[in-house]
Amino acid sequence: MKLLIIEDEPALSKSIAAYLAGESYLCEFADTFAKALEKIALYSYDCILLDLMLPGGSGLKILEELKRQNKADGVIIISAKNALEDKIQGLQIGADDYLAKPFHLSELTARIHAVIRRKQFGHSNLIKQNELEIDLLAKSVQVKEMPVLLTKKELDLLLYFIGNKNRVISKAALAEHLSGDLADMLDSHDFVYAHIKNLKKKLHEAGCDSYLKTIYGVGYKWEL
Numbered sequence: 365m366k367l368l369i370i371e372d373e374p375a376l377s378k379s380i381a382a383y384l385a386g387e388s389y390l391c392e393f394a395d396t397f398a399k400a401l402e403k404i405a406l407y408s409y410d411c412i413l414l415d416l417m418l419p420g421g422s423g424l425k426i427l428e429e430l431k432r433q434n435k436a437d438g439v440i441i442i443s444a445k446n447a448l449e450d451k452i453q454g455l456q457i458g459a460d461d462y463l464a465k466p467f468h469l470s471e472l473t474a475r476i477h478a479v480i481r482r483k484q485f486g487h488s489n490l491i492k493q494n495e496l497e498i499d500l501l502a503k504s505v506q507v508k509e510m511p512v513l514l515t516k517k518e519l520d521l522l523l524y525f526i527g528n529k530n531r532v533i534s535k536a537a538l539a540e541h542l543s544g545d546l547a548d549m550l551d552s553h554d555f556v557y558a559h560i561k562n563l564k565k566k567l568h569e570a571g572c573d574s575y576l577k578t579i580y581g582v583g584y585k586w587e588l
């Protein structure tokens with residue numbers, strides 16, 4: 365899962381990212397209004413943590429821009445200003461949640477998890493698709509009630525496919541999802557292919573139907 369931390373206090377961004385890395389979230393950063401606008405225009409995130417008072421402008425303007433661009437990224441406002449009107453305005457513009465600073469990182473993590481679950485998987489911690497079952501909290505996968513051991517990247521890919529089912533996803537988008545903006549610097553996106561090959565093999569060997577289709581020359585699609 366890929367997150368963007370829009371926050372101008374470096375100590376806070378770093379501690380959030382360090383904590384979330386342990387929960388296998390990949391974090392990117394923007395510490396000014398201008399950098400945040402650039403990031404949201406170029407990339408998509410599973411969830412964005414949005415500070416309101418930023419050098420160069422207000423976080424609420426960034427939220428408006430996300431909505432104007434019809435972006436589906438989850439947004440949690442993190443703000444020291446616990447002003448009621450900001451909170452209401454943020455939620456009205458379309459933020460998914462609001463957390464006042466200071467907060468516990470464990471609470472932030474639980475809220476990120478809830479936003480992603482609500483957006484992508486319709487409220488449940490348990491995703492069931494015929495013979496395939498994924499427990500989002502335990503991060504475990506079963507096919508026909510037998511466990512399938514996936515690596516973090518394979519599970520991440522599987523969730524990304526299911527969260528975007530019946531949509532064609534390009535190799536470049538998958539590379540970006542797995543490695544963030546580092547993907548721009550990589551010459552080849554072949555590492556994506558290796559992870560997908562392993563994921564397909566493990567699911568197939570466990571007796572799972574082949575929902576993951578290769579759309580030649582374009583990308584991949586999870587068909588249901």
Ligand code: CA
Binds near residue numbers: 371372415418
């Ligand atoms: Ca700030």
